[in-house]
Amino acid sequence: MTGNAHELWTPAHRADPRPAYARLRQEARIVRLVEPTQQMPFWLVTHYRDVMPLLRDDRLSKDAYKLSEQARSFFLRFTHDGLARHMLFADAPDHTRLRSLVSQAFTPRRVESLRSRITTVATGLLEAAIARGRVDFLEAFAFPLPIIVITELLGLPPEDREPFRAWTQALLIPPPDGNPEPVMAAGHQFLRYFTALLERRRAEPGDDLVSAMLAVEAEGDRLRPEELIGMLFLLLVAGHETTVNLLGSGLLALLQHPEQHERLRADRGLMGPAVEEMLRYCSPVETSTARFTLAPTEICGQVIPAEEMVIAGLMSANHDPEVFAEPERFDVGRTPNKHMAFGMGIHYCLGAPLARLEAAVAFNLLMDRAPQVRLAVAPERLEWRKSSLIRGLEQLPVRFD
Numbered sequence: 001m002t003g004n005a006h007e008l009w010t011p012a013h014r015a016d017p018r019p020a021y022a023r024l025r026q027e028a029r030i031v032r033l034v035e036p037t038q039q040m041p042f043w044l045v046t047h048y049r050d051v052m053p054l055l056r057d058d059r060l061s062k063d064a065y066k067l068s069e070q071a072r073s074f075f076l077r078f079t080h081d082g083l084a085r086h087m088l089f090a091d092a093p094d095h096t097r098l099r100s101l102v103s104q105a106f107t108p109r110r111v112e113s114l115r116s117r118i119t120t121v122a123t124g125l126l127e128a129a130i131a132r133g134r135v136d137f138l139e140a141f142a143f144p145l146p147i148i149v150i151t152e153l154l155g156l157p158p159e160d161r162e163p164f165r166a167w168t169q170a171l172l173i174p175p176p177d178g179n180p181e182p183v184m185a186a187g188h189q190f191l192r193y194f195t196a197l198l199e200r201r202r203a204e205p206g207d208d209l210v211s212a213m214l215a216v217e218a219e220g221d222r223l224r225p226e227e228l229i230g231m232l233f234l235l236l237v238a239g240h241e242t243t244v245n246l247l248g249s250g251l252l253a254l255l256q257h258p259e260q261h262e263r264l265r266a267d268r269g270l271m272g273p274a275v276e277e278m279l280r281y282c283s284p285v286e287t288s289t290a291r292f293t294l295a296p297t298e299i300c301g302q303v304i305p306a307e308e309m310v311i312a313g314l315m316s317a318n319h320d321p322e323v324f325a326e327p328e329r330f331d332v333g334r335t336p337n338k339h340m341a342f343g344m345g346i347h348y349c350l351g352a353p354l355a356r357l358e359a360a361v362a363f364n365l366l367m368d369r370a371p372q373v374r375l376a377v378a379p380e381r382l383e384w385r386k387s388s389l390i391r392g393l394e395q396l397p398v399r400f401d
């Protein structure tokens with residue numbers, strides 16, 4: 001099953017991708033598409049029951065450096081080489097080694113110890129937003145909260161945060177003319193920033209993740225310099241570009257379903273299931289990142305040639321009626337809810353406990369302090385970002401007055 005310039009990239013799909021995924025699920029279990037801005041061909045797996053084994057399939061590789069020179073330079077032409085050596089682009093045993101260096105910092109217990117700091121930061125941001133009366137919720141709250149939390153965890157100075165958003169946006173949303181130049185320029189700025197930061201931390205270690213990783217690097221063969229930079233880059237980008245959209249799209253879902261908003265406000269015991277339902281329903285990471293065939297490989301009954309890209313449709317799986325009853329219903333009490341929003345297998349989201357905690361703190365605060373929050377524009381005027389990997393709003397204007 002193949003298709004070019006598919007409806008997935010039309011403005012209508014960005015506004016609501018679910019009908020297009022429903023049609024794709026009917027058409028085929030696996031479909032070959034070409035992403036139009038980057039002219040990037042890939043195979044998309046559409047059903048929940050196929051996405052789960054795909055994400056665990058060790059015949060596929062996450063490491064483009066295992067491909068031929070020609071295939072690698074093609075697939076990585078929008079990726080800055082200096083930032084690409086991280087766990088999400090690695091297979092075992094490199095993946096195991098890299099993930100184990102930081103996994104302790106992200107266990108549910110360690111993350112829980114951040115609750116009071118997260119609450120303080122979130123309270124300050126929300127109070128300032130409420131005082132302004134009308135704000136873009138993303139700019140005033142959903143973006144700063146996760147970026148403050150992850151930069152504090154890493155030990156990056158607050159004054160350094162400012163340019164991160166522009167750099168990550170340039171990296172995640174390549175320009176429509178297919179020119180890789182802005183992506184490489186943003187990558188270069190990250191690289192320069194991290195190199196200078198590491199110099200400073202080497203001279204003056206602190207009580208933070210960067211210093212802890214520098215100590216590991218100094219021990220010898222467990223962490224190469226380019227892997228250290230890749231790790232910082234991955235944690236910084238994955239730590240905020242995703243959670244911002246759980247908070248933004250999650251709030252929009254509540255505002256568009258007032259009865260569910262009211263139900264959650266009345267029964268905070270539902271906060272856990274409600275956050276899971278926001279993850280499922282909104283799917284802030286719309287598709288998985290790339291996996292590659294190293295040899296001809298049969299997937300969903302289709303032989304995929306060697307050196308091709310395969311991607312799991314996470315949002316498609318999360319709205320698959322075979323698994324979720326009435327998948328288009330937003331139900332803050334939905335149980336069970338075994339969604340795929342954080343992926344599956346060895347690359348299952350490292351930051352899931354942190355994202356869940358940030359969301360629970362944020363929505364509890366919103367319920368307590370801003371029960372009157374409402375959309376400040378008609379819903380059809382909202383615009384969605386032009387990325388098929390990250391699903392999120394450009395802005396979310398709300399009123400508190």
Ligand code: HEM
Binds near residue numbers: 087314
């Ligand atoms: C709502 C928020 C988030 C969502 C929906 C999300 C989603 C995901 C998904 C789907 C993957 C797997 C991608 C794949 O297999 O191709 C992933 C991996 C990852 N995420 Fe998250 N993420 C979120 C927040 C975070 C946060 C806060 C961090 C903070 C550090 C983080 C760090 C990571 C890392 C390091 C990986 C790679 C893990 C590995 O390769 O072993 N994420 N995330």
